Amino acid sequence: MKILVCISNVPDTTSKINFTGDNKEFDKNGVQFVINPWDEYALTRAIELKEAKGGSVTVLNVGEADAEPNIRKALAIGADDAIRVNAHPKDAYFVAQQITAIAKEGGYDMILMGKESIDYNGFQVHNMVGEMMGIPSVTPAFKLDMVDDSTARLEREIEGGKEVVEVKLPFVASAQQPMCEPRIPNMRGIMTARTKPLKVVEPAGAEAKSEYVNYSKPEKKSGVKMIDAENAGEVIKLLRNEAKVL
Amino acid sequence: MSVLVFVEGLNGEIKKSSLEAATYGGQVAQAMGTSATAVAIGDVNEDALARLGEQGISKVLYDADDRLKQFVADAYVKVIAKAAQQENAKVLVFSNSNIGAAVGSKLAVRLNGSLATNVTELPKMDGGNFIVTRGVFSGKAFADVNLTSDVKIIAVKKNSTDITSNAGNTATVEKLSADLTDAEFAAAPKETVMQDTSGGVLLQEAEIVVSGGRGMKGPENWHLIEELAKELGAATACSKPVSDIGWRPHHEHVGQTGITVSPNLYIAAGISGAIQHLAGVNSSKVIVVINKDPEAPFFKAADYGIVGDALEVLPKLIEAAKALDK
Ligand SMILES: Cc1cc2nc3c(=O)[nH]c(=O)nc-3n(C[C@H](O)[C@H](O)[C@H](O)COP(=O)(O)OP(=O)(O)OC[C@H]3O[C@@H](n4cnc5c(N)ncnc54)[C@H](O)[C@@H]3O)c2cc1C
Ligand SMILES: Cc1cc2nc3c(=O)[nH]c(=O)nc-3n(C[C@H](O)[C@H](O)[C@H](O)COP(=O)(O)OP(=O)(O)OC[C@H]3O[C@@H](n4cnc5c(N)ncnc54)[C@H](O)[C@@H]3O)c2cc1C
Numbered sequence A: 001m002k003i004l005v006c007i008s009n010v011p012d013t014t015s016k017i018n019f020t021g022d023n024k025e026f027d028k029n030g031v032q033f034v035i036n037p038w039d040e041y042a043l044t045r046a047i048e049l050k051e052a053k054g055g056s057v058t059v060l061n062v063g064e065a066d067a068e069p070n071i072r073k074a075l076a077i078g079a080d081d082a083i084r085v086n087a088h089p090k091d092a093y094f095v096a097q098q099i100t101a102i103a104k105e106g107g108y109d110m111i112l113m114g115k116e117s118i119d120y121n122g123f124q125v126h127n128m129v130g131e132m133m134g135i136p137s138v139t140p141a142f143k144l145d146m147v148d149d150s151t152a153r154l155e156r157e158i159e160g161g162k163e164v165v166e167v168k169l170p171f172v173a174s175a176q177q178p179m180c181e182p183r184i185p186n187m188r189g190i191m192t193a194r195t196k197p198l199k200v201v202e203p204a205g206a207e208a209k210s211e212y213v214n215y216s217k218p219e220k221k222s223g224v225k226m227i228d229a230e231n232a233g234e235v236i237k238l239l240r241n242e243a244k245v246l
Numbered sequence B: 001m002s003v004l005v006f007v008e009g010l011n012g013e014i015k016k017s018s019l020e021a022a023t024y025g026g027q028v029a030q031a032m033g034t035s036a037t038a039v040a041i042g043d044v045n046e047d048a049l050a051r052l053g054e055q056g057i058s059k060v061l062y063d064a065d066d067r068l069k070q071f072v073a074d075a076y077v078k079v080i081a082k083a084a085q086q087e088n089a090k091v092l093v094f095s096n097s098n099i100g101a102a103v104g105s106k107l108a109v110r111l112n113g114s115l116a117t118n119v120t121e122l123p124k125m126d127g128g129n130f131i132v133t134r135g136v137f138s139g140k141a142f143a144d145v146n147l148t149s150d151v152k153i154i155a156v157k158k159n160s161t162d163i164t165s166n167a168g169n170t171a172t173v174e175k176l177s178a179d180l181t182d183a184e185f186a187a188a189p190k191e192t193v194m195q196d197t198s199g200g201v202l203l204q205e206a207e208i209v210v211s212g213g214r215g216m217k218g219p220e221n222w223h224l225i226e227e228l229a230k231e232l233g234a235a236t237a238c239s240k241p242v243s244d245i246g247w248r249p250h251h252e253h254v255g256q257t258g259i260t261v262s263p264n265l266y267i268a269a270g271i272s273g274a275i276q277h278l279a280g281v282n283s284s285k286v287i288v289v290i291n292k293d294p295e296a297p298f299f300k301a302a303d304y305g306i307v308g309d310a311l312e313v314l315p316k317l318i319e320a321a322k323a324l325d326k
Helices: A037-053 A065-077 A092-106 A125-133 A187-193 A234-241 B016-032 B046-055 B073-087 B098-110 B219-232 B240-244 B297-301 B310-323
Strands: A002-006 A009-011 A033-035 A056-063 A081-086 A110-114 A137-148 A151-158 A161-168 A171-175 A198-201 A210-216 A225-227 B002-007 B036-041 B059-063 B089-095 B114-119 B124-126 B129-136 B141-147 B152-156 B172-175 B189-194 B208-212 B235-238 B265-269 B286-291 B304-307
Touching: A002 A037, A002 A092, A009 A065, A033 A037, A033 A065, A037 A056, A037 A065, A037 A110, A037 A137, A037 A171, A056 A065, A056 A092, A065 A081, A065 A187, A065 A198, A081 A092, A092 A125, A092 B114, A110 A125, A125 A137, A125 A171, A125 B098, A137 A161, A137 B098, A151 A171, A151 B098, A210 B114, A210 B129, A225 A234, A234 B286, A234 B304, A234 B310, B002 B016, B002 B073, B002 B098, B016 B036, B016 B046, B016 B089, B016 B098, B016 B152, B036 B046, B036 B073, B046 B059, B046 B172, B059 B073, B073 B089, B073 B098, B089 B098, B098 B114, B098 B152, B114 B141, B141 B152, B208 B219, B219 B235, B219 B265, B219 B310, B265 B310, B286 B297, B286 B310
Parallel strands: A002 A056, A002 A110, A056 A081, A081 A198, A110 A171, A137 A171, A225 B304, B002 B036, B002 B089, B036 B059, B059 B172, B089 B152, B114 B152, B208 B235, B208 B265, B265 B286, B286 B304
Antiparallel strands: A009 A033, A137 A151, A151 A161, A161 B189, A210 B141, B114 B129, B124 B129, B129 B141
């Protein structure tokens, strides 16, 4: 089984978010980048399936050279090889077109992604890729198993419940917990990752359909009002009469 | 040219998040000097559809195909694409739900449109621009995005639109059918299982959420969270470790790697306020924090704080909530 796992390179969850150039650009200064946490579920599950069924796991990132440390990390966790499409990802549509071009060429059985990137919070690339390729996209899935060599069984979350879906290969799915326990690289993995192939390819001609013009930050809270624990019930009155949310 | 809104049903009624999308679509239509049409599929009754007039919808196209009572992505996309074509829709509005975002993304490809998900404000239209504001960096920032294609697709963040209700306005309801074939059902769900939601309140749509963390000490104390939630008509939630150790089901876990909520009121008991937890709750309008440690980071994000043992404080809140006239 050939599995493609798409990973996005995002600011660490604890990063302070700031903007530069008159709030027109995200300030990468001092920001640590990680593999998008949801993508770690996709990657680990892909490796588990490969271990059980044989095959290969390829990781794909659409991004600039600064994503390479995290691509190497994915190789250290257990992917076999990697592809980086050398482009500044302008928007999700552009990214989906690049992924589609690679996926079509590689003939993968399964294309796994994370549910959502934690930087641009789009929750869209997987469904776009499914539509562009004309194959099912099951998102967000929290369970993924093979029924037989050509059929997978997934459980996906919907508001207030879940759906059980069986699809034929090939398909796209996005992962969320509790699909598996994300793995961290071990020493041996880190050593072998250095020599695993990482291919850099130039982007397919593709357009973006949106322009990011400006950023802003939410207003700061005016401060917390403390209520004595003995009279904790007071807070309920304040919520009704002062905050007016009850 | 018109605005098309996709509305989702649940047990015959229209979901609250879809009433928000309808309101948003009605307001966009008004600003553009055109009308708003809704498209509904599956499990909604026609009275509920007609009442969409209250949100500024003038017409509803309804596909009552029984096979669409459950979500079938390719079929839904085909129905909505047909409605969009029929209405010559230039703006399509969805709720940013798992269903809404999925069909919205697929339609962006099929209709060659620009998509913005997680949108928090009405568009600014001037000089040929169509700029929407959307939440980015997991609640830590907003971005203004210009949608440059002819067709614009917007998925509206839950609880970011106040639902209008102009009593008495009704929408006309027309049947719609999209000639579905077996191909659209190839990836149809085998089975749909709905949870027994606490008191019938869907966490993602709840206006009030009562949430517990590891400081609640164990599942045997959760009756306090549930009782307060019941008194306030709230949904219940928890922190990640609480669902990881199995005190609560995973679908209640909020935060960066769980569900994002944006209720009017979020009450957190025994939760430290780690940045990954805050990422899922920081767009709540009012936050109440109960923690025995006065240095807990959550107090920095709170509007009201109580330093104390949650197991002693919650009963006081329950008592006060019971005394409120409803
Ligand atoms: C203004 C702007 C500036 C940006 N600057 C950068 C930058 O400097 N460096 C950078 O790396 N990215 C950058 N990005 C790209 C961004 O990180 C995303 O890749 C892209 O915007 C899609 O995000 P999304 O939230 O819509 O994805 P979602 O739809 O939420 O992502 C779902 C899944 O798709 C996959 N996926 C998403 N993006 C990629 C990708 N790029 N490669 C492979 N798989 C992916 C992942 O599995 C992810 O979990 C920028 C985007 C914008 C809009
Ligand atoms: C990549 C990543 C993603 C993550 N995603 C999420 C996520 O989505 N959601 C999430 O919640 N976490 C997430 N986490 C975990 C997060 O970092 C914290 O570990 C977690 O939120 C802590 O949960 P907690 O507050 O319940 O427990 P703790 O950190 O153990 O805090 C318990 C709190 O309860 C207080 N307390 C103890 N006893 C009492 C009492 N009797 N009465 C009142 N207060 C009491 C303590 O003072 C303490 O503040 C993530 C972490 C990582 C690294």
